[in-house]
Amino acid sequence: MHDLLDDAVDETPDGCALRDAAGTWNYRRLARYSRAAERWLRERGVERGDRVVVQLPTTRELVALFFGASRRGAVFVPLNPAMKEFHLRSVLENAGPQLVVTADDATARLGPLTPAPVVGLDTAWAGITGHDDDGDSRGGPEPSADPAADTAPDDAPLTSEDIAVLIYTSGSTAAPKAVIGPHAQVTFASAAIQAELDYRPGDVVFCRFPMSWDYGLYKVLLSCLGRSELVLADAESDLRLVQRMREVGATVVPIVPSLATMIATLARRETGEPAPVRMFTNTGAALPQATIDALREAFPGARIVRQFGQTECKRIAVMPPDEEFARPGAVGRPLPGTRVDILDPDGQPVPTGRTGEITVTGPHVMPGYWRAPELTARTFRTDAAAGGLRLHTGDYGRLDEDGYLYFDGRRDDMFKRKGIRMSTLEIEAAALDIPGVRAAAAVPPAGDRDLTLCVETDLAPAAVLRELSRRLEPAKVPAHCRVVDVMPLTQHGKNARRELAAMLDGSPR
Template sequence: MNRNSTSDTRPPALVHALLDEATADTAPGAAAVGDGAGRWTYRELAAYSHAVDAWLEARGIGRGDRVLVQVPSTRELVALFYGTSRRGAVFVSLNPGMKDFHLRSVLANAEPGLVIAADAAAARITEFSPAPVVGMGEFWSGVAALHEKGARASAPVEVSAEDIAALVYTSGSTAAPKAVICPHGPMLFASHAIHLELGYRPDDVVFCRFPISWDYGLYKILLAALGRSELVLADGESDLVLLKRIRESGATVVPIVPSLATMILTLAEREPAPEGISRVRMFTNTGAALPRPTADALRAAFPGAEVIRQFGQTECKRISVLPPEFEDGKRESVGRPLPGTTVLVLGEDGAELPTGETGEIVVEGPHVMPGYWRAPELTARTFRENPVTGARRLHTGDYGHVDEDGFLYYEGRRDDVFKRKGVRMSTTEIEAATMDIPGVRAAAVLPPAGDRDLAVCVEGDVASHTVLRELARRLEPAKVPGLCRVVEDLPLTLHGKHERKQLALLFEGNDR
């Protein structure tokens, strides 16, 4: 399905130009970004980004150089993102939780010109980093001094929309982290297309629980600027004060993944809000399918709030969004393709499949990234050409189908779609059925592997035999798992997705 939009004015095609346009378009006191220590206006953020540009220039950083950063998500990191863009350099933000084993791999792959690390980690990283390492304290004291002088770079860099703005490292299916190449143009196109669907506003406060090292957090910087909204960064704050911070910040937009939604609901049950205290108007979900009971519970706990499903990959940022007006009519859909993009469902022979038939989800559009950094073979497998037009296509490895209205339905990853007892099925449909069982808060399904049968792991107040009995009432016999475990907390990755390797360890022994 192809969706085009030409009526809306396109934003600038450069990351820092977006900030400059937002700064010129907002009132002098309009809040841009805040964290637990304070907030900056758009004008303050722009001034700090210029100081970062000047600091990087003095360190010899230029166009195309990688600036690798491993620090918490704060206002200073947002200024560093914009300042790196002004320099024409490449922003490479890593999760502070990344261990040295993977960090060494990233350093070898990215070959940064500079590393900025948390003060406590700088000396340790210096021991194995081939690039200079600067502690965050030293970096920011230098930037603050330049900011006091109103400093700007002496030689601004000419940056194009094709230049790389960021490398986003993601683990995916490879042993070592791989980096998606994210140029300015595709990042800004994706942000604008998402903004057309979500409609961030100047009176919005966007509460971001996710690290900027994850694209879900990184793009909140761009979306907030497009909406002239305030971004509140809360990645490093305690889970116990999460709901309190949402309320105190006046949050109107709360991006979630299923595990975060469950946490918010648990806190809301313990701390019911006085009438009128919540300003949340929109929850946006991605990363994993949001179970319907969870979405319904969010609407009940936050009256008037919409829960918007999204589907995407870092390799193109976003594929589809389900507008709230279709929530009832398209209950199982992950939405319609972004404006200006094309989504196809292809069979094994590469031919487009008819409506309703399941195949690989393939994406075309200006938001499809060029590939993976210094990984030509992996790039060639994932990013291919349209055989007719030559346009770049993203082969997602996800499977699904489209309906007669062009809405997309996700059925699972290539590894999540399998046959058992001659019946084709996916982990997604079994997880959805499990979430329908009273007492289940979260669920994860593992396909059969080796001697292990189809297995389900649940988090909740329910017995394993009850889960299997209830699934037998909801699914055809071949789709009912042979194994079940009930745990206190499902193991999750840093991005809130199921940690499959840890889940598999729970089923060693193959007993129920």
């Protein structure tokens, strides 16, 4: 993985690599800090294959640790700073780290949760740089640039099959599960995405997402491939987002629907020239048309690129940027060198245009979940025809005759009501088509609770249901509508459906 950084250094050593709230580094300086981080990890007893857990905000220091762990052959395990003790305890037990690095004021909290040493970032950074002074964002003078210091003489060569990262995700299990990311799969996925999105040396990538989510982590690698500048903006104030985008000259902005809505809302209040955004890349869920229109109005000429994927293979499909207006319902075409098949419940291919489970094969399919053999066996199965692993996504969709993918819903989104199979997504899309509805989440029936729609709006619930009846067939119109002040979201900006279901089950309608 660190070869991507070294290639960027060879080509553009003085090009700006990283910017955060405290300053900037060029590619040469990032590489030097990453080598110093590798030496520090070695001195702390970290060996090839050991897990290094980091629970830190996404700053330049975290990126240096990321590449330093890669050089060491260690497994980088980034955790969201917002993860609480309830999940931290099980994650640390599952990961079995050799070392934990966290914020200095969090060491006392994490110490009792793991037998591994827990080191504060200030202490770690002083050891990495060999200096106690603050300098530039803890940096002080740059460390030695001697490439021969990357590995000790007795270190075995790193291979592409070695594990680079563990990415913990929530979903179908009570505790977060870790997707195994070897160097080969991670670098292939990065190169395949870059082939579609075409990050460039003049790009400024404004990333709001933490490296604990693969959407944020891969931006580090894509920026290296494009020789682009990456702005680490997850700590920026919500109210300053559009202003900050303009200040740094953002040209590429990764978004999810909630962030896109926030940017569009703030942009309407701004005066002056907008940031020179040429491309928004969306994932997580489909953007409401009103949000798309608002982004296009606020950032003239910017393309809005639809994407679809899972951490288990990183990205499944990307809509080519120059096909933004083609096939409006499609989420893109499979990445170069990969294949998507749509299968029925018996594992047989369905006809073109027919909905079935989305399955994926290719060099980007990860080998499974860390220390979860049963879950791995259910999700990652052998493709008898190709001989490799086939990822069974649990998502449902269809392919058109040209191979473009259409997403119909996740397994948890699909349900039957009154004998008709339907998806929460189509109900939410219809609700978002109603003028005045800012956010919508459909909660499927369960027990005594019937299908319920939760919305952010100033409209009366009865008015929302009346408008829905004009857009959906009767069986798909929810029995109830609940207006919420603020739609609860997951850490990745998706509707927190479980939280909504718990709210509905615990209060009268």
